[in-house]
Amino acid sequence: MGNTIAIDYNRPRCLIISDDCKNAKLPNILKEMKDRNLDFQIIDYSNEMASETLEKRLSNQPLGCLLILLVNPELSRRIVHIAREIHFSINDIIVISDSGLSRHVFCGSCHFINENIQARRFNCKKCLNELEVSDHFSAYYQAVLGYPVIKQAGVEHE
Template identity: 30%
Template sequence: MFSYMEGKRKFLFCTDSEGVRNLNFLVCQALNENVLFDFHIFQEESEESFVNNWFSKQKMGAYLYISGNEDFVKRIKDKAIMAGFTEHDMQSLINGPVKKKLVCCTCHGVNEVSDQTHVVCVHCGQELEVSDHYSRRLDAYLGYVTIK
């Protein structure tokens, strides 16, 4: 769930067709408080070239909300970071299932998990606990050996 960030100069709402309703209450709050905002619904991936230009024209104090399916959110987030936004300048909400990459601490192989808490590494057979430790460098969560 999103939280409303007070004190920002401008809000940027960016969504695909699946994420529109997640932004309704934020848009209403921005309207009530008379805060400037841009709202864009992306229908096709080709439209995302617009995003690079859109992000490059924003001034300091802009805050970004991204809502949509997992691939859409990741693409937009990456473009925002390339344009100079930080993780503190945005919030995102993914609709639908989320697939995580998990790196095995034994063999460093990458496994794909969804909502499991324990998995067996497909590369080395080690039983792993899915942690909430995320590596930005690896773009994956860390899997630790399960202690019995």
């Protein structure tokens, strides 16, 4: 999946919330926004703010605002929950996770959500199928997608 981040920049405004302003992905996103002369704002969430303050800042955004989250998974779930209660749709929210963190993984076979997974490959805790973790994040499930690993008969993998 590489370092490419697919973002729909055709929005009236972008709001970026980051818990680490030294995130390696942030400069590329900011450069793209500046190159396109887009209206954007950054919230540094490294010093945790109260839910009421965050809710107020989110509710002051115009409809159609793109919310980009560069935060840890626990904070991401909290912010997405608040944003969805206000006016943000699933299509208005992009969560860019750091692959080094543990995360929830949605099983593409049985639809079980496996919690706190750190490995790139693991066995689903419900159906036991081997899954490979993708970079595809579902704001609806608050989890990344785990693709079932298809094994061919007589072929050994890694």
